[in-house]
Structure formats: C-alpha cells, structure tokens
Amino acid sequence: MSDSRPLLEAHRLCKRYGDFALRNVDLTVRPGEIVGYVGRNGAGKTTTIKALLGLIRPDGGEGTVMGAPIREMGRSEGVAAKELLGVVFDTLAFPDALRIRDINGVLRRCYRQWDERRFRAYLKRFDLRDTKKVKELSRGMGMKLSLACALSHGARLLILDEATAGLDPMARDEVLDLLREFVADDGHGVLMSSHITSDLERIADRVVCIDDGRIVFDKPKDEITDTMGVARCRARDIDAILGADVFGGTAPRILRHEYGVDLAVPDRFAFAEAFPDIPCDRMTIDDYLHFTIKGVSR
Amino acid sequence: MIRAWHLDLMMIRQRMLLNLPISLVLCLWLGLQAQSPATVVAAALFMTYPMVGMQLGQYDELKGWKSYRMTLPLSRSDIVAGRYLTLLTLVIVGLLTAAVAVGLNIGIAAVAPGLGGPAGMMAAMCSADAVHAALLVGLAFLLVCTVMVCAMTILFYRFGATTATTMLPMLGVFAVLMVALFVGSLDESVVAAWSDGLLWLLSPERLALCCGICAALTVAIMAASAAICLRIYTRTEL
Structure with missing residues (x-):
C-alpha cells in the first residue's frame, strides 16, 4: 500500500x-x-x-x-x-x-x-x-x-x-x-x-x-485552537458585530447565557483588530463543540 | 483456527488447572469403588468436556473479550473452528485423565491392602470385557455430552452465555435420561428389552457396530453444530 x-x-x-x-x-x-x-x-x-x-x-x-x-x-x-x-x-x-x-x-x-x-x-x-x-x-x-x-x-x-x-x-x-x-x-x-x-x-x-x-x-x-476565537460580547454589541466583515462568509454561531453572548469567530486576530474593545479568547475544542452542538446560527 | 484455539486454551487454562486434580481424584475414587474403567471414563469425560466447555462460552462474555478477540488477526470462521477444536481437546484431556486414573488405580491396588492387589485390579480394569464396556459406555457418554455441549454452544453463539442458555441443554439431556429411567422402572418389559439389548451387544462385531454408530453420530452432531454456529456467528453483531 x-x-x-x-x-x-x-x-x-x-x-x-x-x-x-x-x-x-x-x-x-x-x-x-x-x-x-x-x-x-x-x-x-x-x-x-x-x-x-x-x-x-x-x-x-x-x-x-x-x-x-x-x-x-x-x-x-x-x-x-x-x-x-x-x-x-x-x-x-x-x-x-x-x-x-x-x-x-x-x-x-x-x-x-x-x-x-x-x-x-x-x-x-x-x-x-x-x-x-x-x-x-x-x-x-x-x-x-x-x-x-x-x-x-x-x-x-x-x-x-x-x-x-x-x-x-x-x-x-x-x-x-x-x-x-x-x-x-x-x-x-x-x-x-x-x-x-x-x-x-x-x-x-x-x-x-x-x-x-x-x-x-x-x-x-x-x-480551531490557533485561529478561531470566542468573542465575549454584550447583547447590545451583537448587531454591530454581525454587520462587520469578520466571519469570512460563514454563518456566525452564537451561545447566549445569563451574562452576555459568546460568539464564535473564525479569525480571532482579525476580530481583535476590528473590535479592540471586545475581549476575544482562544477557542478550545470544547468551546467549538458547544458552539456547534448547542449554539444557534445567525 | 490454531490462533483461536490458542486463545481459547488461554481462557480456560486456569479453570483446567483447578479442574484436573479434582477430576483425577474423583476418577480415582470411583475407580477404586467400582473397579470398572467404564465409570472412570464417564466421570473423566463429564468433568472436562461439558463442565469446562460450558465455561468457555461464559468467558466470551467477560470484559468485552468477544469484541477484543475480533480485533485480533482472526476471522469469525477461525473463532468457531477454534472453539470446536478446543472442545475436541477437552475430550482428549478427559480420556487422558481417565487413562491416568486407571493406571493410578492399579498402582494404588499394589500398595493398599484390601483392593485385590495389582493383578486383581488389572483384571478388573484391563480385561477384554472391561475394555469393551468402557469403550461402549465412553462413546455413548461422549455422544450424550456432545449433544449437550453442542446445543449449549449454539445457544451461546445465538443468545450469549446466560443462565438460561447454560442450563437449558443440560436440563434437557437430564430430563430425557430421567424420563427413560422412569419409564424403565415402571415397565418390566422395558427393563427386559434393555437387558436383551445389552446381551445382543456381547458379540464383538455388534459392539463394534454400536461403537461406530455412537462415534459417527458424535462427529456428525459436532460437524452440524459447527456449521450452525458458523452461520450464526458470521451474522452476529458484537
């Protein structure tokens, strides 16, 4: 073989x-x-x-x-x-x-x-x-x-x-x-x-x-771990973020929780440049699993 | 097939090591009491063939062994063929145990008083009549055990080793034997027929014929059971 x-x-x-x-x-x-x-x-x-x-x-x-x-x-x-x-x-x-x-x-x-x-x-x-x-x-x-x-x-x-x-x-x-x-x-x-x-x-x-x-x-x-990120947003920021060109043509996935909204971003470095005030963490496989299985698509 | 046979032997090794001395002691005791090789052969066969054969199926269910075994370089037909080779090995071990027990009986008779001495024991154990009786009883017993073990093996492959699949063939064979004994005890003509049958067997040719039939039936039942198991196992999901 x-x-x-x-x-x-x-x-x-x-x-x-x-x-x-x-x-x-x-x-x-x-x-x-x-x-x-x-x-x-x-x-x-x-x-x-x-x-x-x-x-x-x-x-x-x-x-x-x-x-x-x-x-x-x-x-x-x-x-x-x-x-x-x-x-x-x-x-x-x-x-x-x-x-x-x-x-x-x-x-x-x-x-x-x-x-x-x-x-x-x-x-x-x-x-x-x-x-x-x-x-x-x-x-x-x-x-x-x-x-x-x-x-x-x-x-x-x-x-x-x-x-x-x-x-x-x-x-x-x-x-x-x-x-x-x-x-x-x-x-x-x-x-x-x-x-x-x-x-x-x-x-x-x-x-x-x-x-x-x-x-x-x-x-x-x-x-997943080196490029993607999790943006920790407030609910009121979501519309502005979703309107920006940081998702590379993919449908953004969102996880809502009590204290805000987590957003999966395909390139956390590009996101940090576009939204320097919004914290964006490294994506773990667990995070990605959560976004994929439990998250909603926008 | 040989690889699967090795795996089966590995699984029953511990059980065999425990079983052999018990089996030997039982055969010795029965041999000394009955002074008949037929009894010794029957006891040795029962202690190894169905008793250990039953354990084989139960070991398959332990700790995911059945699944793990299929990840080893074996085909499903190897596993079934290996299982039947193991059953044949058990028969051979049973017969060897009987032979050793007969030899030891003669040895014990030489040193222990009141057993007729080695010559007496030799005459009881190794005379032509005793050997003929042992051959007939051994083959008939082998046939009965084969029916039991093969039915059990088919049920194990189809439904797994449960209490029901373990007990059912054994109870079935015992039930048939009990009914035969019960009917025999009720009617004198049945007892007479049995006696006539045994007398008819006294001729060497008829004895050989009867032994041949028992042996052929044993082989046929084993072959048929192996074919059924193979058919079942190729479709079984593990």
Missing part, C-alpha cells in the same frame, strides 16, 4: 439501532495523522468504531481499514489488515487470572510480527512486571498494557476507544507521549475517540465531531 493512501476511510456509513441511527458518517485517517473523534455519550463514536472493525454490519455505506473493506473485516480477507491494526478499548479484555507474561505468550502466537523485545521494552517503560496478574493492575496500568499489546506487532493504525478515560493526568501524559512517538513514523496513524478534549488539543491533527449519529464537523485542530 502506498503511503499516501488513507489508513482508514469510511464513506456514508449508516447503521440503525431502534431509536438511534448512524447517518452518512464520513471519516478518514491518513498516514502521519492523529484524528480525534469527539461527541457526547451515545452520539455514535463506538458504533462507528465497531462498524469499522467489522464487529457490527453497517446498513449502508462503505469503508476500508488498512486497505481491507470493512464488510470483510470478520472474514479471512480482513485478517491481514488486522495484523497492521492495534485496538485499545476502554477496558483491558484479558482474563483476570492471566499474568502479563501469559498475554505475551498468547499474542506471540496470534500476530505474525509480534515483537517480544519491544513488548518487554514497553513493560519496562511502564514499570509493569510480567509476573503481575491482570486483576492486580490498576486502570492506568491496564490501559498501558493494552497500549503495549497494540504497539508490539508492527501496527500502522491505532484505534483507541475512550482509552484515556479515567486515567490520572500523569498516566494520560505517558499515553500521549507514546502516541506522539507512534505517529512520528509517517506511515502510522491514530483514530482516538475521547471525551477529554484537552488531550486532543495536545496531540490531534484533526478533530471530527459526531452528534446524534451525524458528523457535525471535521476540522484541522490548529484551525
């Missing part, structure tokens, strides 16, 4: 479960990219990931993971693709009575390219003794072990589903460092679903947001 081809691609993915429906989800992870996948609980993040991994069958749409069609992931055609895929769920799935060295033994037989030396190096780095049983591991240790497993067989794509949830800041730092190292190789990519947007601000290249089963935005992270 050439390096420029996406590692993961989904096009118009659909899946219906009773009241919930995943609708026309488009998602791409290119080599060298960390894509943050955000959204509320029940928005469709895990359903998308399950569809991509072949755990559920989509009702519509197509996609590929490491070159294999997602509908083939459960068949023998998907096995080669899964050799190049590392997956970390929010819990460590191995049985409690197993020791870490047993997991090494099993995965060595599972993956053709299992690298025992690399696995042991990760254990050392994470301070995990291979005599420990799964039931003796804390949540953070379990996640680190899951990551060590996902990174020790020559995977090119990592899919993490809420893998950093519940970790303390130090453990999260270590995980993020590891992900940075992983994508330092241009052929590698990461899809990371998370509620912790501060983590994504630190490592993501692109942020994709899903709400109620639809993708509501797919933007480069730097565009």
